[in-house]
Amino acid sequence: GEDVEQSLFLSVREGDSSVINCTYTDSSSTYLYWYKQEPGAGLQLLTYIFSNMDMKQDQRLTVLLNKKDKHLSLRIADTQTGDSAIYFCAETRRYSSASKIIFGSGTRLSIRP
Amino acid sequence: KAGVTQTPRYLIKTRGQQVTLSCSPISGHRSVSWYQQTPGQGLQFLFEYFSETQRNKGNFPGRFSGRQFSNSRSEMNVSTLELGDSALYLCASKEPNTEAFFGQGTRLTVV
Numbered sequence: 001g002e003d004v005e006q007s008l009f010l011s012v013r014e015g016d017s018s019v020i021n022c023t024y025t026d027s028s029s030t031y032l033y034w035y036k037q038e039p040g041a042g043l044q045l046l047t048y049i050f051s052n053m054d055m056k057q058d059q060r061l062t063v064l065l066n067k068k069d070k071h072l073s074l075r076i077a078d079t080q081t082g083d084s085a086i087y088f089c090a091e092t093r094r095y096s097s098a099s100k101i102i103f104g105s106g107t108r109l110s111i112r113p
Numbered sequence: 114k115a116g117v118t119q120t121p122r123y124l125i126k127t128r129g130q131q132v133t134l135s136c137s138p139i140s141g142h143r144s145v146s147w148y149q150q151t152p153g154q155g156l157q158f159l160f161e162y163f164s165e166t167q168r169n170k171g172n173f174p175g176r177f178s179g180r181q182f183s184n185s186r187s188e189m190n191v192s193t194l195e196l197g198d199s200a201l202y203l204c205a206s207k208e209p210n211t212e213a214f215f216g217q218g219t220r221l222t223v224v
Contacts, residue, residue, distance in 0.1 A: 041218075042216050045215070
């Protein structure tokens with residue numbers, strides 16, 4: 001299909017790991033992104049991964065990329081209440097010299113005490 | 114280095130009016146893209162500008178237009194506003210083959 005797909009909700013206990021999954025569509029996507037959006041705010045670039053990488057780690061964040069299955073995941077270790085937000089998976093789709101970002105519908109992460 | 118700046122942050126307009134939103138990209142970035150975010154449709158691509166030229170356009174009516182100036186600042190304009198145009202409008206700034214950074218957005222309410 002044309003869409004970037006991700007589950008709508010995830011609830012985790014504070015201190016546990018959160019894993020948000022995403023499937024994308026364009027095998028030629030060069031950048032795959034994770035953005036975080038808090039209520040009333042814009043999109044904060046959390047992390048990204050190049051399509052020629054399998055994994056990227058940045059402090060509590062780990063991104064895994066499976067190109068064969070077009071599957072992307074974001075793992076947040078030691079999840080804190082400040083991690084409550086909507087997380088968007090996105091791919092860069094290229095058209096000749098132009099590009100656009102295609103977003104998933106967002107996963108709302110809620111933290112249980 | 115300053116981030117992407119969008120002005121104004123909030124706007125309330127009446128149906129039939131027109132509106133202009135502004136985006137100042139990160140210094141040195143030449144590409145500016147605009148996105149519309151609504152609860153029903155999610156994040157939708159509007160258009161991309163690079164060095165004052167529109168390179169790509171999403172599936173929006175002609176009431177939505179934009180432009181980019183020589184300093185890379187961009188404006189988007191929506192004419193003859195409809196209730197359904199109420200949304201968060203986000204601007205992204207990047208250079209070719211680099212990651213995209215977004216501003217805080219302009220929340221437009223049409224009444």
